[in-house]
Amino acid sequence: MKYLFNLPDFPDSSFVMQITFWTGKQILFKNDALVEQSGEKGKPFLIPDGNGKVVKAYPKPSLPDFAPILIINGEKHRIVAKLPWYQLVLALLPLLLLYGGALGGGAGAIAAMLNMQVFRNEDSAAVKYFKVIGITVAAFAVYFLLVTAIYSVIA
Known part of the structure; x- marks a missing residue:
């Protein structure tokens, strides 16, 4: 996932944070230059x-x-805006699995992460909701197909 944002402490700079989907590794760029990440406790990014x-x-x-949020000098800075409560509920619906x-938890977590990403892309609202509902239905379908397949092998 890639997030574009600005920080008030750096008004003339633009930032991009890339987060690896599978491992959660975070990489920060300031004006297209890689920002070093310290190995000290909390692994802060060292922004010049x-x-x-x-x-x-x-x-x-x-x-x-x-x-994630970034904490700079004790102040919290969101890199993305909060989703409205109704989008958040719909995005996290697959976690019912x-x-x-x-199996259900894995399918639900992946679908919820994808849903959150879809709600933050630049598509129209109708397309976003269509994709999120499709991802949610697909997660439930995959779960039930896997459970049925495993049950048929065991039984």
């Missing part, structure tokens, strides 16, 4: 300012969202 100093930006999870154990 215009005065030769370095500002530490700590990435923190922002549940239930999958996009958690009641189906590991």
Whole structure:
């Protein structure tokens, strides 16, 4: 996933954060230049300012969202806007599959992450909702097909 954002501490800069879907690894770019990430506790990004100093930006999870927030000098900065409550509910609906154990939880988590990503893309509202409903239905269908296949092999 790729998120474009600005930070008030850096008004003339644009930022891009890439987050690997499978591992959650975060990579930050400032004006298309890779920003170094420290190995110290909290793994802050070391963002150079215009005065030769370095500002530490700590990435923190922002549940239930999958996009992190950055904490700079004790202030929280969202890299993406919060989804409205109704979009959040619809996006996280596949997590009901958690009641189906590991298979359901896996299918539900992947579908929820995809739904959140779809709601943040540039499509029209109708297309976004159509995709999210399709992903949710597909997650339930995949879960039930897997359970049926496993049950038929075991029984």
